[in-house]
Structures are given as structure tokens and as C-alpha cells.
Amino acid sequence: MSKRTKEILSNMTLEQKIYHLEQLPTATFLTGGTYDIVTGPESKLKLKKDMIYDVGTTLNLVGAETMIDATSNYLNGSKYKIPLMIMQDVIHGHRTLYPINLGVAASFDRGLAKELAQMAAKEAALDGMSVTFAPMVDLVRDPRWGRVMESSGEDPYLNGEMAKATVEGYQGDMGKYNIAACVKHFAAYGAAEAGRDYNTVDISERTLREYYLPAYKSAVDAGVKMLMTAFNIVDGVPCVGNKHLVKDILRDEWGFDGVVISDYSAFEEQVTHGSCEDKKEAAYNAMMAGCDIEMVSSCYAEYLEELINEGKITMEQVDKSVLRILDLKEELGVLDNPYRSVDVEESKRVQLCPEHRALARRAAEESAVLLKNDNILPFSKDVSSVALIGPLGATGEIHGTWHCGGKASETISVFDGMKSILGDKVKYAQGCYAEYDSEDTSLLDEAVELAKNSQCVVLCLGEKQEYSGESYCRTDLELPQIQYKLLDRILEVNKNVAVVLFTGRPLAISRLDKTAPAILNMWMPGTEGGNACASLLFGDSVPSGKITMTFPRTLGQCPIYYNHYTTGRPKAQEDDEKFVRFTSCYLDVPNSPLYPFGYGLSYTSFEYSDLTLSNNTMNRTDTLVASVKVKNTGKYKAKEAVQLYIRDVKGSCVRPVKELKGFEKITLDVGEEKTVSFEITEQMLKYWNRDLEFVAEKGEFQVFIGKDSTCKPFASFMLV
Ligand code: GLC
Numbered sequence: 001m002s003k004r005t006k007e008i009l010s011n012m013t014l015e016q017k018i019y020h021l022e023q024l025p026t027a028t029f030l031t032g033g034t035y036d037i038v039t040g041p042e043s044k045l046k047l048k049k050d051m052i053y054d055v056g057t058t059l060n061l062v063g064a065e066t067m068i069d070a071t072s073n074y075l076n077g078s079k080y081k082i083p084l085m086i087m088q089d090v091i092h093g094h095r096t097l098y099p100i101n102l103g104v105a106a107s108f109d110r111g112l113a114k115e116l117a118q119m120a121a122k123e124a125a126l127d128g129m130s131v132t133f134a135p136m137v138d139l140v141r142d143p144r145w146g147r148v149m150e151s152s153g154e155d156p157y158l159n160g161e162m163a164k165a166t167v168e169g170y171q172g173d174m175g176k177y178n179i180a181a182c183v184k185h186f187a188a189y190g191a192a193e194a195g196r197d198y199n200t201v202d203i204s205e206r207t208l209r210e211y212y213l214p215a216y217k218s219a220v221d222a223g224v225k226m227l228m229t230a231f232n233i234v235d236g237v238p239c240v241g242n243k244h245l246v247k248d249i250l251r252d253e254w255g256f257d258g259v260v261i262s263d264y265s266a267f268e269e270q271v272t273h274g275s276c277e278d279k280k281e282a283a284y285n286a287m288m289a290g291c292d293i294e295m296v297s298s299c300y301a302e303y304l305e306e307l308i309n310e311g312k313i314t315m316e317q318v319d320k321s322v323l324r325i326l327d328l329k330e331e332l333g334v335l336d337n338p339y340r341s342v343d344v345e346e347s348k349r350v351q352l353c354p355e356h357r358a359l360a361r362r363a364a365e366e367s368a369v370l371l372k373n374d375n376i377l378p379f380s381k382d383v384s385s386v387a388l389i390g391p392l393g394a395t396g397e398i399h400g401t402w403h404c405g406g407k408a409s410e411t412i413s414v415f416d417g418m419k420s421i422l423g424d425k426v427k428y429a430q431g432c433y434a435e436y437d438s439e440d441t442s443l444l445d446e447a448v449e450l451a452k453n454s455q456c457v458v459l460c461l462g463e464k465q466e467y468s469g470e471s472y473c474r475t476d477l478e479l480p481q482i483q484y485k486l487l488d489r490i491l492e493v494n495k496n497v498a499v500v501l502f503t504g505r506p507l508a509i510s511r512l513d514k515t516a517p518a519i520l521n522m523w524m525p526g527t528e529g530g531n532a533c534a535s536l537l538f539g540d541s542v543p544s545g546k547i548t549m550t551f552p553r554t555l556g557q558c559p560i561y562y563n564h565y566t567t568g569r570p571k572a573q574e575d576d577e578k579f580v581r582f583t584s585c586y587l588d589v590p591n592s593p594l595y596p597f598g599y600g601l602s603y604t605s606f607e608y609s610d611l612t613l614s615n616n617t618m619n620r621t622d623t624l625v626a627s628v629k630v631k632n633t634g635k636y637k638a639k640e641a642v643q644l645y646i647r648d649v650k651g652s653c654v655r656p657v658k659e660l661k662g663f664e665k666i667t668l669d670v671g672e673e674k675t676v677s678f679e680i681t682e683q684m685l686k687y688w689n690r691d692l693e694f695v696a697e698k699g700e701f702q703v704f705i706g707k708d709s710t711c712k713p714f715a716s717f718m719l720v
Contacts, residue, residue, distance in 0.1 A: 015305070021292060022047070059295065098360045099404075099522075102548065128342035144558065167181045225259060246291060264274035379538050385426075395408070484515075508553060542639070543601065601708070602639075608628055628675070644662035651687065
């Protein structure tokens with residue numbers, strides 16, 4: 001806190017302090033805004049009309065001019081004229097969109113993640129933004145959940161590395177082109193049962209701490225300014241009112257004294273959950289937990305004064321929350337300039353500028369994952385004719401549902417991208433519709449005819465972007481039958497087919513894996529997706545992405561993830577394809593996934609050799625070094641994400657069969673060889689034991705280095 005914010009606080013009335021903890025849509029303050037807070041959609045909020053212009057923060061609006069309008073109207077209407085802090089979901093880009101986060105994570109490139117966040121922050125800041133509700137760091141294991149697309153995947157270490165890089169990218173030195181980050185959703189939102197959004201989360205404290213909390217902690221350690229609580233319960237209590245989670249762990253154990261905000265209307269949803277009698281108890285629980293800002297509900301406004309008068313909440317608690325908000329406003333500079341970095345002219349120059357498009361394109365290229373390639377790709381640019389087919393081939397709707405200021409009209413489709421390289425050698429036919437329940441075969445024949453008369457085929461299949469994202473959960477992870485019908489018909493007339501997959505989640509595409517000669521997963525690649533895709537298909541760039549969330553053979557295997565426990569009856573890997581009674585397996589499907597964590601192909605090949613470990617004994621203060629030589633033995637200069645895994649062979653609690661503990665992405669020219677080394681310290685070996693102590697227990701540890709999570713151990717050491 002500063003002298004200035006303390007002085008502002010001392011001049012605030014109780015009513016003003018309480019309203020400073022409320023958050024409304026920014027559109028509330030737009031000239032002629034539809035969000036008439038008294039009669040509009042938010043009229044259910046019991047807010048005093050004469051205090052609406054003294055809420056402390058707002059959310060969700062894009063555009064420099066609209067920000068100026070809303071801010072001006074707010075200041076004109078406000079009695080106390082403390083400037084707003086304006087927040088927005090800048091999840092994977094503001095106007096220049098890059099791949100969904102599950103794609104950026106697949107790049108295994110910390111530096112890229114940071115650069116992308118820096119770019120997004122600059123675009124958002126110039127449009128008047130102060131805070132982004134990102135990074136989303138929820139660990140995910142169930143691809144039915146629509147929000148896996150926002151996550152970095154199933155591994156706590158990788159999630160933490162991406163969280164750190166992203167927070168640093170957004171916040172930088174908190175200068176003009178930076179914005180404050182808000183890590184979310186605390187906590188374990190990704191553990192929703194059955195992959196159904198907002199559903200029950202029921203995990204042990206040990207699992208919570210071992211898998212779901214580390215990435216939030218990485219964001220806190222990286223200096224994140226804000227944190228958002230999740231909709232779900234943890235141990236039976238909704239996060240927003242969960243004292244153990246927010247006060248005991250976040251505030252007291254981790255020492256986080258930043259701003260905590262609820263998710264949208266989550267305060268009031270405590271009543272729906274059944275953990276609170278009414279909004280008064282909801283306000284009490286949220287304040288006792290340590291939640292500062294109430295996102296678009298009115299429990300604080302309606303009941304905080306009463307709770308203070310009853311002595312249940314102290315003025316000191318309220319002051320602390322208000323001060324956290326004022327201090328962040330001061331750090332962001334809005335107390336000096338209510339319009340902060342908004343700049344209409346500079347914004348026009350910067351949004352979608354060539355440098356930003358180039359970075360978004362690089363990200364889309366590095367996030368793409370080559371899942372299969374039977375010597376089909378890359379196609380030659382000398383090809384005489386290319387058929388581009390599929391419902392996702394000529395659309396700009398490939399940027400995901402958190403598209404913020406991004407527009408489909410500004411997004412490069414695959415058709416656009418391929419025409420840039422091939423001119424009129426590429427022809428397009430839609431072939432079918434993208435709706436998962438479509439049975440319309442009326443477009444098939446035209447597409448088959450085009451495929452028949454073309455030298456090669458690029459077939460764009462997968463999910464519409466609306467099939468993943470908040471609330472967009474699915475119970476069927478296969479491709480729609482109509483898309484398989486199209487693929488089968490095309491393969492009858494042309495074998496030179498590469499499938500481009502668009503998806504916001506791992507799909508159970510076993511049938512596609514069996515029939516398609518090549519599969520390039522582009523995720524939802526963003527504004528430059530089409531150019532990146534064309535560049536990869538025709539060899540101007542080489543795929544290097546590796547999945548960070550397991551692709552199942554079938555939904556029936558889910559949840560399926562690489563860092564699982566062995567069980568007391570594991571089925572031997574060599575028996576994977578067969579049923580072995582009385583082992584942990586299925587009658588009908590192998591235990592192995594379709595594609596494992598860390599998997600991704602290249603156009604070149606890499607040879608791993610000389611795996612060495614500096615010592616086979618480790619004291620607590622030692623640092624061991626695990627090294628490997630990696631050689632590019634193929635025909636293309638390419639990148640490779642080299643991965644380090646460690647297995648704690650025995651613990652007072654069972655331990656995973658392996659855990660990612662390091663990764664490094666290297667670039668190798670044809671024939672080039674590099675040595676990659678990883679340091680191993682005691683800190684990396686710690687885990688939450690049966691007594692909930694974070695310790696490294698003595699004993700044997702196995703070390704793995706490889707191209708994905710199926711690598712075998714090459715050495716072990718004893719921690720003494
Ligand atoms: C949504 C999301 C959250 C987002 C917030 C504001 O419901 O759960 O991730 O930041 O509301 O848009």
C-alpha cells in the first residue's frame with residue numbers, strides 16, 4: 001500500500017468502499033449502452049442506482065474508442081471519481097489471435113509463450129485494458145470438458161512453466177504496454193466430474209496439491225497480480241467461499257496479497273450450490289475466505305454493511321480488500337491517467353500489424369502437431385493440382401471461442417493460405433457440413449470429383465470452433481460420421497490425402513488414424529492459421545509441436561493421462577494389445593492411448609544417443625546432470641522438444657510411473673548434433689506425502705530422456 005492509496009481509502013465512505021468491491025460489465029457505461037443496470041439484463045442485481053457509477057472495476061468490452069466512451073461516461077457519472085480498472089478475457093490474443101493455449105503448450109517453447117503474451121498485452125493495453133483474466137492454468141485430464149482448449153494440459157510442471165512465461169509476458173515491468181495478469185480458475189476447475197462444465201470436483205487434498213495447485217503457485221511465484229476463484233467446489237465448499245483454499249493456502253501459506261476476484265456471479269451461486277442460506281451468508285463466506293471483487297452479482301452491495309454492523313465482518317477486512325484494488329490501480333497508473341494506455345491511432349497501427357501477424361503465424365506453425373505421416377507430407381509446391389476439401393477449409397472460424405477482439409474476417413483460412421503458395425492450382429469443395437450431427441450428403445459428389453481430378457488432396461476436418469470452450473462439453477470425441485464418409489469416398493479415388501485436423505481438445509480419432517495417410521493437427525490456430533497450415537503442408541516449415549494432453553483411443557479410456565500410478569496389477573506394456581485377466585486393463589481396448597503425452601512427429605528424424613547421468617548417488621545438496629546427444633538424421637532442418645522424466649520408484653504414497661521434470665526445444669540443421677543437459681536437484685524430487693509434507697524421500701529414482709512420454713529409463717540414482 002502507498003501513502004496515496006491509504007489517503008484515498010481514508011476519504012471513502014463505507015458505501016463507497018463496498019461498491020468499490022463490485023464489478024459490472026464495461027458496457028454498462030457505454031453511451032446508449034444496452035446494459036441498463038436497472039432495467040437491462042443485470043437488473044436482477046440489487047444495486048443502488050446512484051452508486052452504479054462508483055463500482056471499482058468493469059469487464060468485457062473491446063476497442064479503444066469504446067473504452068474512452070465508457071471511461072468518460074463513468075467519470076462523468078461517478079460521485080467519487082476513482083478511475084476504473086478495466087478487465088478482459090485476453091486468453092490467446094487480443095485482436096491478433098494465436099493458437100488456443102493447448103496449442104501454444106504443444107510448442108514446448110517457454111520463450112514463445114512469453115512473446116505471445118507480450119504481444120497480446122500491447123494490443124490490449126492500447127485498447128484501454130488494465131487486466132486480463134489469464135493465464136488459465138487448470139490441469140485437465142478429461143477431453144469431454146470444453147475448456148481443455150484454454151489449458152496447457154495434463155502435466156503440472158509444464159502447466160507451471162507456461163503459467164510463469166505467460167504472466168511474465170503480460171506483466172513485464174507493468175509499463176504502458178503491459179497489463180496485469182489474473183491466474184485462474186483457483187482451484188481444480190479442470191477436475192469437473194465427467195468432463196461436464198461447472199460439475200462437482202471431488203479430489204483429495206493430496207491430489208489437489210500434487211497435481212492441481214502447482215501451476216497456480218508458479219503464477220503466484222512469478223508475481224501474478226490477480227487470481228480468480230473457480231465456480232466449482234473443493235472438498236465440498238465452493239471456491240469463492242472456501243476459506244481453506246483461499247485464506248489458508250493462497251493467502252497464508254503462499255503469501256499472496258494480490259487481488260482475488262470471483263468468477264461470473266459465483267458469489268450468488270454459493271446459494272445454488274447449497275453451501276449458503278442466502279446472499280448474506282454468501283457475502284460473509286466470500287469475505288472470510290479473502291475474496292476482494294464480486295464479479296457481476298450484488299451480495300457485497302446488499303449485505304456487507306449489515307454484516308459489519310452485526311460485527312461479523314470487520315471494517316479492517318473491507319479496507320484490506322479495497323486497498324488491494326487501489327494499490328493495483330496505482331501500479332497500473334490509472335489513478336494518474338484514467339484512460340491508461342488507450343490510444344486510438346497507435347492501436348490502429350499495432351493491432352494485426354505485420355510483426356504481430358508474423359508472430360501469430362510462427363506460433364501456429366510451432367503449435368501444430370503432426371500426428372501421422374505415411375510419407376505423404378510435405379507435398380511438393382510443384383504439384384500440378386491440389387484439391388482442398390472439407391467444411392473447415394475455407395473459413396476464418398478457426399480461432400477458438402475466446403477470440404476477444406479477433407474477427408473471422410481477419411483470419412487467414414487454409415484456402416487463403418494455400419492460394420498464397422499455389423495460386424489457382426488449388427481448388428476448393430466443401431464436401432460436407434461441420435455440424436457433428438449432419439447427415440447431409442449433398443456436397444459429397446462434387447468433392448469426390450475434385451479429388452479424383454487432383455494430384456493431391458488436403459482434407460480439413462474436425463470440430464467447429466463452437467464445439468470447445470466454456471460450457472461446450474461433449475460426450476462423443478469421434479469425428480462426425482459424415483466426415484468419415486467424405487474421407488472414405490475421397491480415398492477411393494485418391495490416396496494422396498493429408499487430413500488437417502481442427503480441434504479444441506484431444507479427439508478419439510482411432511478410425512481416422514487407421515484410414516488417413518497423414519494427419520496434421522492445427523488445433524484452433526488463430527489469425528494466421530491458414531498461412532501456417534499451408535507453410536507446413538508444403539514444407540516451408542516443419543511441424544515440431546507435441547501434445548500436452550493425451551489423445552484417447554476411445555472415450556471409454558477417459559480419464560487417461562501419462563503420469564498415472566502403476567496399480568498393484570499393471571498389465572505389461574508388451575501385452576498392451578491383448579487382454580490379460582486379473583490385470584488392470586479392458587477386454588476390448590489396449591491401455592495405451594492413441595497418441596501419448598509429449599508425442600508429435602517431424603518431417604525429419606532424430607537420433608538420441610549417449611544418454612548419461614553424472615552420478616548414481618545424490619545427497620540433498622547435490623545437483624546431478626542428465627545429458628543426451630540428439631542428431632538430425634533426416635532431410636529437413638527442424639526443431640525437437642527433448643523431454644526429461646523422472647520416476648520415484650517407491651514413496652510413502654504411491655508415485656506416478658513417470659513425471660515430466662524438464663524440457664528443452666532445440667533446432668538442428670540436417671546432420672547437426674547437439675548435447676542437451678538437464679540438472680536434477682532435490683527440489684524436483686519433492687512431493688506431497690501421506691502427512692501432507694512436501695518432501696523428497698530417500699530411495700531410488702529412475703531417469704528418462706526422450707522424444708515423448710513413452711521413453712524408457714536409461715539410468716537411476718539413489719537419493720540418500
Ligand atoms: C467466465 C469464465 C471466466 C471468465 C469470466 C469473465 O464465466 O469462467 O474464465 O474470465 O467469466 O468473462
